[in-house]
């Protein structure tokens with residue numbers, strides 16, 4: 066089942082001003098099916114952030130279409146988009162973006178609270194996810210009380226709280242040491258394997274990308290090649306490095 070469908074997406078910055086135009090995306094088409102874990106890689110400036118911002122409804126494309134669960138998000142108005150994002154999308158950010166003034170259970174529950182869901186339903190869902198990620202003892206704690214690894218698990222629970230159609234992850238291993246990077250990628254794999262979540266992750270990091278089932282490489286705003294994992298992570302890692310060495314993007 067198709068969760069995300071992108072048709073011939075373009076993004077031109079400064080298209081309507083006198084400044085020099087930059088064609089950041091130049092006819093991107095791709096599809097992500099239910100339960101996939103897809104990585105987007107490419108050299109610096111290739112258009113990864115631009116693509117993620119458009120797919121996640123943060124920015125508008127210049128032309129093309131983006132369907133999530135068969136809904137055309139490219140034509141949505143701002144308010145409609147905000148509601149759609151809250152109800153259908155999950156996010157995992159580089160620095161996890163937990164709110165220090167809220168307890169962990171409130172952080173996780175926030176979108177459901179904003180959506181005025183029944184308190185009992187919210188509590189059940191929060192409990193289920195906190196158990197799933199083995200953080201059930203931390204409900205009343207605040208983000209500044211917990212370790213980096215626990216924050217990662219809270220961020221994952223928060224991303225799943227609204228049962229999103231798709232989770233977008235932006236460089237989740239960006240600032241992390243190798244142990245923390247392994248943790249967050251294991252958490253994301255667990256979400257994908259055991260909850261059948263659909264995940265699209267932008268990354269520079271071949272190690273992070275090796276956890277994906279498919280990696281799409283972009284360059285100059287175009288899809289260059291995509292490769293599939295056949296289950297052996299080490300082999301997939303080597304394959305990713307090989308493609309990177311050909312198209313660029315090695316840090």
Ligand SMILES: Nc1ncnc2c1ncn2[C@@H]1O[C@H](COP(=O)(O)OP(=O)(O)OP(=O)(O)O)[C@@H](O)[C@H]1O
Pocket residue numbers: 078079087088089107108109110111112113114115116
């Ligand atoms: N707001 C903007 N205005 C004008 N040009 C922009 C803007 N944002 C990005 N660009 C340009 O669009 C192109 C793609 O940028 P983008 O940030 O999407 O690349 P990226 O692959 O995410 O890069 P990196 O890996 O360095 O983060 C680049 O040439 C960039 O300079």
